[in-house]
Amino acid sequence: MEGLLRLRLALVFSVVAHLSLLVRSSSLSSPELQIVNAERRIDLTSHIVRVYLTLKVENAGTSPASEILLAFPPTQVDRIALVKAAATVGKKKKKKSHLPLDVNPIALPVAPNGTKHFAISLSNPLGVGESETLEVFYVLTHSLEPFPVEISQSESQLVHYHDSAIILSPYLIKQQITVIKTPSTKVESFTKVELTDRAGTEIKYGPYDERPPYSFSPVIVHFENNNPFAVVEELVREVEISHWGSLQITEHYKLVNAGARHKGIFSRVEYQSRQSLSGVSSFKHLLARLPPRVHSAYYRDDIGNISSSHLRTDSRKSEMEIEPRYPLFGGWKATFVIGYGLPLQDFLFESPDGRRYLNFSFGCPLAETVVDKLTIKVVLPEGSQNPSAVVPFPVEQHLETSYSYLDVIGRTVVVLEKENVVPEHNSPFQVYYNFNPIFMLAEPLMLASAFFLFFVAYVAYLHIDLSIRK
Amino acid sequence: MEATENGKGSTLRYAFGNVLSFFILLLIGILAFSIRLFSVIKYESVIHEFDPYFNYRVTQYLTKNGIYDFWNWFDDRTWYPLGRVIGGTVYPGLTLTAGTLWWILNSLNIPLSVETVCVFTAPIFSANAAWATYLLTKEVKGTGAGLMAAALLAMVPSYISRSVAGSYDNEAVAIFALISTFYLYIKTLNTGSLFYATLNAIAYFYMVCSWGGYTFIINLIPMHVLLCIVTGRYSSRLYIAYAPLVVLGTLLASLVPVVGFNAVMTSEHFASFLVFIIIHVVALVYYIKGILSPKMFKLAVTLVVSVGLVVCCAVIAVLIALVASSPTKGWSGRSLSLLDPTYASKYIPIIASVSEHQPPTWPSYFMDINVLAFLVPAGIIACFLPLSDASSFVVLYIVTSVYFSGVMVRLMLVLAPAACIMSGIALSEAFDVFTRSIKFQLPGVSGNDAVKTDKNEDSVKERPSKKNKKKEKENVEKASIKSQIEKRLLVLPLEASVIAILLLVLLGAFYVVHCVWAAAEAYSAPSIVLTSYSHDGLHVFDDFREAYAWLRHNTEVDDKVASWWDYGYQTTAMANRTVIVDNNTWNNTHIATVGTAMSSPEKAAWEIFNSLDVKYVLVVFGGLVGYSSDDINKFLWMVRIGGGVFPHIKEPDYLRDGQYRIDSQATPTMLNCLMYKLSYYRFVETDGKGFDRVRQTEIGKKYFKLTHFEEVFTTHHWMVRIYKLKPPKNRIRGKAKKSKSKASSTTTSRRSGTRKKNPWH
Secondary structure: OHHHHHHHHHHHHHHHHHHHHHHHHOOOOOOOOEEEEEEEEEOOOOOOEEEEEEEEEOOOOOOOEEEEEEHHHHEHHHEEEEEEEEEEEEOOOOOOEEEEEEEOOOOOOOOOHHHEEEEEEEEEEEOOEEEEEEEEEEEOOOEEOOOEEEOOOOOOOOEEEEEEEEOOOOOOOEEEEEEEOOOOOOOOOOOOOOEEEEEEOOEEEEEEEEEOOOOOOOOEEEEEEEOOEEEEEEEEEEEEEEOOOOEEEEEEEEEEEOOOEEEEEOOOOHHHHHHOOOOOOOOOOOOEEEOOOOOOEEEEOOOOOOEEEEEEEOOEEEEEEOOOOOOOOOOEEEEEEEEEEEEEHHHHEOOOOEEEEEEEOOOOOEEOOEEEEEEEEEEOOOOEEEEEEEEEOOOOOEEEEOOOOOOOOEEEEEEEEEEOOOHHHHHHHEEEEOOOHHHHHHHHHHHHHHHHHHHHHHHHHOOOOOOOOO | OHHHHHHHHHHHHHHHHHHHHHHHHHHHHHHHHHHHHHHHHHOOOOOOHHHHHHHHHHHHHHHHHHHHHHOEEEEEEEOOOOOHHHHHHHHOHHHHHHHHHHHHHHOOOOOOOOHHHHHHHHHHHHHHHHHHHHHHHHHHOOOHHHHHHOHHHHHHHHHHHHHOOOOHHHHHHHHHHHHHHHHHHHHHHHHHHHHHHHHHHHHHHHHHHHOEEEEHHHHHHHHHHHHHHHHHOOOOOHHHHHHHHHHHHHHHOOOOOOOOOOOHHHHHHHHHHHHHHHHHHHHHHHHHHHHHHHHHHHHHHHHHHHHHHHHHHHHHHHHHHHHHHHHOOOOOOOOHHHHOOOHHHHHHHHHHHOHHHHOOOHHHHHHOOOOOOOOHHHHHHHOOOOHHHHHHHHHHHHHHHHHHHHOOHHHHHHHHHHHHHHHHHHHHHHHHHHHHHHHOOHHHHHHHHHHHHHHHHHHHHHHOOOOHHHHHHHHHHHHHHHHHHHHHOOOOOOOHHHHHHHHHHHHHHHHHHHHHHHHHHHHOOOOOEEEEOOOOOEEEEEEEHHHHHHHHHHHOOOOEEEOOOHHHHHHHHHHHEEOOOOOOOOHHHHHHHHHHHHEEEEHHHHHHHHHHHHEEEEEEEEOOOOOOHHHHHHHHHHHHHHHHOOOOOHHHHHHOOOOOOOOOOOHHHHHEEEEHHHHOOHHHHHHOOOOOOOEEEOOOOOOOOOOEEEEEEEEEOOOOOEEEEEEOOOOOHHHHHHHHHHHHHHHHHHHHHHHHHHOOO
């Protein structure tokens, strides 16, 4: 296993080295833009890598530019969960405000070494000679590789992080600096290139001047990170709307500790008596942030209720602290289901054109978890029509039909699927649909008529004499 | 004029009585269902205990793969490497019932999970059983007794213990099937209708599908028939009640794969065929008697008897030879241990090791049937006043079931309905007598009125069937006037009757209180999750599921887990891992192999387990929290069962002066066996002394290392510990030779013994 990893590392190194060599020779980017000042802060404190990038872009060309490109190495691009950009409006610090901009992946005809690009669409084109400050925020998942890959119960978890000391960009960067923040001061090693500095929990690369486009300088940081690497491999959230006044949510989790795999024995006596030393990278609590006014919450798995959970509710939020049946060491898995009910009036509204819409939060309620595959199923009441979903980021959508209590025609289910979901995706989405309230009475009427028919049949039976001989 | 008015009034009262008893029955059904929900309310909606997990797993398979796959299911996840043919070795009644329920619900688009359906099957069938009891007792002694018996059965603790929500076991539906079979038998006996006889055969078929206890029916009914014949109560109704049951019932029973040809081959069914022959002979005799003159008849009798005796002797000799040729005399072990209560403990430790196969203690009678135990004799007396075919049947039923319950705790369940029926009859008769006494003596109530009300009550009580009620009513009216005069003489003093009624009500109240307590406290614990109340509130021990969930998610799908057989069903159902032995104890040798491994020293045990492809060993240990039914307490049975097949395991080696102990006085064999080591590995580090809270002693050997096993998981309260077999070491030529010679010099005899006896080498 270790050999394989080394091989992979070597491969990454060679690719990266090639990149840096080749890139210098050919400059393919649009020549008219350049970055005056770039500052990158990489936050490695949890297992989700968050990168804050501040760019000051200047148009040194001859025509106005409406798009600014961000470049990512191909190894990173699959792990990007989210890219957000905002333009800073207002010069002075006090009046500063951020204007969110659209970011979309874009395939350039020629990209050196398979570099992938994202395009930031500016709200108003950048005129010649003008400059603008952009705040870019992106999130990487599965980017911390445990090394060693397997640890025993008493060891703490060390991970690798690969990146470049120089910001990969299609533009010339006049001045740049990169700061990497680690969770603790325990850093095993980090690549030393020119102008590398380490202070406390921060490693600083730069400042570098006048780097040509597509410059790359691979660095590796090897450090201790004992934060829970909680990854939900698959999450299915079912939101069932009942117009009788409640919203029923059922969430099926497949949780795994994606950190360094646990090796050898698990000793309960050590785990219980030496909590600070033993199983530091394991976790046994998870916090689910649920909407306020949650009722009838449950937490169970295939084989029954899991008794270790606490629900705290107040007027603004509900917090459910859940504890899997056993502490999750690296590589250990657990599956469970969380379900709860919510009052309908908090989430279902009527739009001005008479349609109803559900406004609900996308993403996983568990704090600081990555969801590899998230499926949201919004089960609309029977008889609803023309469903459409509005989600602030690209998701896969399709419709299904499900049958629940005494359904005849079935309920329309809007299915939204997204991969690589991080807590930053917890923003509201809407599902619009048409619904005639008369359908609410369908099932009670059906039941009533069934009972009526039964009694009529019984009365009829009592009055029929089928005997042949009197 | 008066007569018509009277008639109108009585019809109204009649209808009122029907509606009233309908609602009472409905309430009894609700009571039977809801008293069993304590386990869901106090704990959760979950399958209980051990066997229900197997039934649940089979039901899941049935609902997923359909009925044909179910019949052909070869289960390779249990009894590794032998496997088990589920379709042919399981009583399918319960599974098919729950599967059908689930299928109906799902086709109505009611999305209940299989688990939910399984959990609530038992309460639903308890309500059905209560209604069946009503019908049965009504046939015997009238509506009043029927309602009383149904109410008593709805909450009898013995039945509750087997049918709380989640207790998804065969008995849950089998008791209903048992009572309905009896009801239909009595109904046929009372009416002589072939329709009911056919229904009876079908009910019997359902019973055969549901539970091995069907042999009780197929022996009890012939006994009753024989009793009727002997006491000169033979009638054509008896013939119709019995002959179709034997023919149809046996044919249907042999359709059930698990019974198959046993329905005609084993001695359990022998009595029914013998009585079948006898009833035909008797029928023939009655027929011939009818067509011949008495003189001719006498002649014929002597002729037939002399010839018949010779033939009978020959047939019986052949039969005895056949039966004697089989080692168990054609009886299964469990049946034999019923006939001879000491049989199991002598020959089959595996049957004796199950606690529910032990004879009950006196308190358990009080616990399980409570005041019914005192009411039963009164009921028996009431059944003799007057004795009818039906009442003689229930008397026979109670007598035999009292005997069987005395042999095995588990069969208390068969006694419970009989006790309820008897007590229902007793209470109803007692109330009848007392209220009549009060009625006759109350001032202001004229005798005429009393006669009228009584008349109506009687007619309600003895209403035989819907079709010919008018004719019957006339008869009853005539008869009741006559009986009124007789009854007037049996009047008790007013004060005595009032006090007696009060006392009876008190007795009933006591019964209800006890039943509710039993349902809520004693019998609702699911046993896979334990709770205890301490000063800081409720404490939950959910260790079993913790361990099973860990196995399910963190081991390979095809890994084999070895544990004592008690946990086999749960491991396959909850952890979905292959087990070596489970609660279907069909292969004694295999269980003995596991028992031997558990009682062997580490190396020998490792070899046995390794030869069985075992990767994980699971032990249950209660020493830390004081959970008393753990493996150390069951260990002597492992030694006994293991020693029964592999004689090098000797029980005295594990006992010090005949005492089982694990403290410093324990024998070295005990302190070195695998079970001891796996249970107490690093236990001393919890409190520094190694104090076992179940045995209330400090353990004998505190510090030791495991050489062939490694701890991979221990649950939060240490109740389940899972060990992994260490992989075999690479063989280094020079060293291996040396160590081998060294080892063989020290423990030659034992090692070679283990080698030889281990069946997998």
